[in-house]
Amino acid sequence: MEEALELAEYLPQSFANASEQAYLDFVWSAFQTNYEANRYEFASLAFHLLYMSFVSFSIWQIRLARPKPFAMAMVGFRTEDEGSLIECESPFKFYDRLKESQIFRFLKLIGCTNQQVGEFAKFVKRRNKIAHPTGTVFFNDQAAIDSEIADMMKEVRNIEAHMHPVILELYQKFLRDSSDPEERQYADPSDEITANFVHANYMSAADLVYCREFAVEEMVDDDGFEEIKNLHETLVSMYPAQVEEGVAA
Incomplete structure (x- = not known):
């Protein structure tokens, strides 16, 4: 069981x-x-x-x-x-x-x-x-x-x-699409993450482990990087890793 x-x-x-x-x-x-x-x-x-x-x-x-x-x-x-x-x-x-x-x-x-x-x-x-x-x-x-x-x-x-690469592709797309607080649906980062990433993409706890571990510095050259970093840090605080060992191949 x-x-x-x-x-x-x-x-x-x-x-x-x-x-x-x-x-x-x-x-x-x-x-x-x-x-x-x-x-x-x-x-x-x-x-x-x-x-x-x-x-x-x-x-x-x-x-x-x-x-x-x-x-x-x-x-x-x-x-x-x-x-x-x-x-x-x-x-x-x-x-x-x-x-x-x-x-x-x-x-x-x-x-x-x-x-x-x-x-x-x-x-x-x-x-x-x-x-x-x-x-x-x-x-x-x-x-x-x-x-x-x-x-x-x-x-x-x-x-x-x-699925690891797919999850990160979705995550990076979300970070880019939501990097402008004036243009995205929710100004509050946690609301934006919940509605337009976790909810919209049917994200699981295992998926979110990959997102937590994403090296956001890879996007340093993207426009709006400071807000991208803020979104990532918000996600890390919202969804603590729970199944890091379980997602191993």
Whole structure:
């Protein structure tokens, strides 16, 4: 159970709307309730939904940071699917257009190999076996589900490690776009960070570790560097690192 709860560090700090938050809260509750009641088969289904939610948030961030490569990666999809993926208003809407196994192909945009993508996607096949009436209980003891969770968390950490450059691309873009207090949406740095970085980009605690550790001096030649530095220092004070060891590859 303890390793499963670590997944919360890789899920967003805030969501676009209340229904998304309610959905994740419900799935977490379903996982914990079934796990504690020894209904491990159902607990595994709930944890799979949490895992796939993490993947969808990562794909969303890739789309925001690298729109042109993202569009190129859609070559081969039906034309109507290409347009709808670009226009998705929520990470959860990706699954209205694609099969779960297809979504993993976008992880190649962050340097994942075909073999790694296969490792990330293997849990979909396992879930499909559980989700259909087979007459077999796959997870009939705690050791079995704990082993599955450990495998899934290993891949979560691997994906998060590959996301490092993407997170920093989004962070630097935010710092530049928000470097003028007169032009940005919120004059107060903390409000601007919360609304237009953490919230808008579905940032997790693990993502924010990368931002905390960013060497802001790399942007010293940017216009508005003093305010960029102020924004960075504000973020560091707002979001203390919590999972520095957990995001290692």
